[in-house]
Amino acid sequence: MRSATQTAIKTQRSFAIVSTPDRDQQTRTLSAELDVVGAFSDAVAAGRDVERALEEVLARCLYHADIERAAICVRATWRAGDPSSGFLVLASRGFANVPQALTTLAADREALRRASDDRTTVTTSADVMLIPLVSVDEVIGVLMLDTPRRAHWNGLVQGIARQVSAALALARRFERVEASERRAKTLMEHADEAIVVVSMDGTILETNRAAERLLGASTPGLVGRPYADFVRDLPTSGSMVALLSAVDGASAGTMQVTRPNGSTATVECTVGLVDVGDDCAYVTFLRDVSERNALAERLKGAQKLEAIGRLSGGVAHDFNNLLSVVISYADLLLADFADNEEVRLDLMEIRKAGTRAADLAKQILIFGRDEAPDRQFISLNDVVGSVDKLLRRLIGADIELTTSAAPDLGSVHADATHIHQVLMNLVVNARDAMPDGGRLRISTGNIDVMPGHEDPEIGLPAGRYVRLTVVDSGTGMDAATIAKIYQPFFTTKSPDRGTGLGLATVKAIVEQAGGKIRVTSQPGKGARFHVYLPRVDVPSVRRRNSSTMPAAVSGGHETVLVVEDEPQVRELLVDILDRAGYNVVEAANGGEALLIAEEERGPIHLLLSDLVMPRLNGDKLADRLRAMRPEMKVLFMSGYVDGRLPWRERISEGGRILPKPVTPAALVARVREALGPELRQQGGVS
Structure with missing residues (x-):
């Protein structure tokens, strides 16, 4: 757009070659054009939008050209327009409304075609002048106005048309920039990654919603603050520029975000350099990798x-x-x-x-989940009550033990022996945390976790639970220790006091029973363990104490086929059963056992076989021997029970299982039990 000074200089040069009357007219024309241009410039400078600025142009045009109507129309391609005429009205004066202006524009289609396609100023049959608006060799619209009453004003409106064309071109570029900024702003606001724009001195200039969530503060609370107040593991703000400059467009690595409430998150940071007005700034993209890690x-x-x-x-x-x-x-x-x-x-x-x-x-075995649980419906109150005296002897007189059993406590479906193990391990752990004595409290209770109040930290869903709580007043633990306590073989105790399997076993048992465990602790403030087990509405059953064997167990005279691949164990089994009076036949594997069964003339009353052996497992061996000797009873042995083996089904078919390590009393008792009283009455006669 030509400046007022340039226009004035050109005016002075023109005065030298025109006559006085023409000079006066030219002066008035140029003065009017400057007035129109000045009105447009003043409107833009005042912050008005393009349409309002053009309204000012038309008002001055009507005044100086002494006309009543004028409109600035642009092609529909310039902006979304009216499909009926292919034009839209940006500004108008003197027309009743926009439709009237469009109707006037479209009344003489031939004149409109000539103005828009041939770039020719034309006058329509309705005495309306159409002046093409050209920008970069493209007709972007027309200036429509009543034909001036004085022909010498035609030069004025031509000059106005040139200024309007320049203004429209500028407005289109401006709107495209604005649209691009809006798209960028929308993308930034809806981005999943946190975006923080940082000045060269490390001050936060702008953030998006994801950054507000990640940093734990609203944009007004972030803008103007030092970036290093939130993102740790950065150098001081004075040297941060060197760090960011070194990684422009690349990852700055893993950093720590600290929120105003003290919580933290681990983030990966990528940095880019952008222009911000006359200066530069850094755009940092922060990805929360805490959950991923x-x-x-x-x-x-x-x-x-x-x-x-x-x-x-x-x-x-x-x-x-x-x-x-x-x-x-x-x-x-x-x-x-x-x-x-x-x-x-x-x-x-x-x-x-x-x-x-x-x-x-x-x-x-429990930790490795290779011991199959013997689940029953049990009460945690019974578990706590059954070991109360044992626990008091275990912890010593310098630790005060209190128990609190909730009335009407629900049952849990779990292995009672395993739950005993959980309680014992937690109590031993608490005892060792109180070397100088203290207080230990064990309690039970029914807990209902409602939807919306789940515990995602330990993965506890909504539901009905029975909770076992063990609280001590011991040394406590810091967060780093808590993060490792369930790791196998991790221990803070001396080698002679801890194996590192106690809490790992507890966690394995609890999760095997479908439960979860939570611990809260601080150094010097003791520890609190909560065990959550699913609650069932089934009466609990009291288990008989089967840990003690009869003082004396009678043997027998029946024939027992012992199959064990470990020579020392096989020799031991044969020795024990031989002392008990049984007729013992031994085999080192399943193949030998099949040969013995084929060659043995008399009855084989019992198969005593290891469950897991090379080539032919004990359960498969039992199937083949039963086909040969249907009357034969079966007793399995195993140092572990793999959940993939169908041993429970084998028991239902007449087999039993004896866990290792075996003792003489347990072996003789289980053999006698497997053979049954009827064989005892027969005296084992073959």
Whole structure:
């Protein structure tokens, strides 16, 4: 757009070559054009939009040209327009309304075609002048106005048309920029990633909604604040520019976001450099990877647990075979040296160590989920009550124990032995956290978790639960320790006091029963463990105490086929059963057992077989032997029970299972039980 000074200089030059009357007219024309241009410039400078600025232009045009009507019309392609005429009205004066202006424009189609296509100023049959508005060799519209009453004003309206064309071109570029900014703003606002625009000195200039959620503050509370107030692991604001400059368009790595409420999140940051007016700024894209990292850690932990579980099952199986030999021979020697107290004391220590090792193997099996639970409907009140005296002896006199059993407590469907293990492990853990004494509280209760109040941290869904709570006043734990307490073999205790399997076993048992466990603790403020187990509306049953064997168990004279692939265990089993009076036939594997069954003339009353053996498992062996000897009873043994083996179905078909490590008393009792009283009456006659 020509400036007023440039126009004035051109006017002075023109005066030198025109006559005085023409000069006066030209002066008035140029003065009017400057007035029109000035009105447009003043309107734009005042912040009015293009349409309002053009309205000012038309008002001055009507005044100076002494006409009554004028309109500025643009093609529909310039902006979404009226499809009937292909034009829309940006500004008008003197017309009753916009439709009237469009009707006037479309009245003489030939004149409109010439003005828009041939770029020719034409006068319509209705004495309306159409002046093409041209921008960059493109007709973008027409200036429509009544034909001026004085012909010398035609030059004025031509000049106005040029200024309007320039203004429209500028307006179109401006609107495109605005539209682009709106699209960018919309994309920014609806982006999943947090976007923060940061000045060169590290001050937050702009944020989107995702950034508000991530940083925990609204945009007004973020703008103007130092970026380093929220995003940690950054250098100080003075050196942050160097960091951001070094990673323009690339990842700045993993950082820590700290919200005003103190909570944190781990984010990945990508940085880009953008122009902001006359300066530059950094656009940082923050992706919250806290959940992704947590999932990765859980997956890593699950894979580790799976690997350890597979290993633990095999190790515990072999371990229990060895312990069967240690414990059972200790029992046999205790019987042989009944009158030698000195030897008996040594043997008792051997047996005690073997029993402790067996307990450890059982924890490994539970942790590895290779011991199938014997679920019943039980009451946690019964569990707590049954071990109350034992717990008081376990924790010592310097720890005050209180228990609180909720009335009308619901039942849970779980293995009572496993739940005993959970309680014992939690109590031992609490005891060790109070070396100088303290307070220990055990309580039970019914808990209903309503929809909307789930606990996503431990994955506790809405539902009905029975809760077991163990609270101590011990040393407590920090967040870093809490994050690791369920990891197998992690312990804060000395090697002689902890194996690192206690809480790992607790978590495995609880989750195996369909429950969840939560811990809250702070250093110096004790710890609180909540165990949530699904509640069922079924009366609980009291289990009989089966941990003690009869003082004396009678043997028999029946024939027992012992199948065990471990030589030491097989020799032990044969020795025990032979001492009990049984006729024992042994085999090292399933193939040998089948040959013996084919060659043995007399009856084989009982198959005593390891459940897991190379080539031919005990359950498959039992199937083939039953086909040959339908009257034969079956008793399985195993150091672990893999959930994939159909051992429960085998029991229902007449088989039983004896867990390892075995003791002489347990073996003789279970063999006698498997053979049944009717065979005892027959005296084992073959």
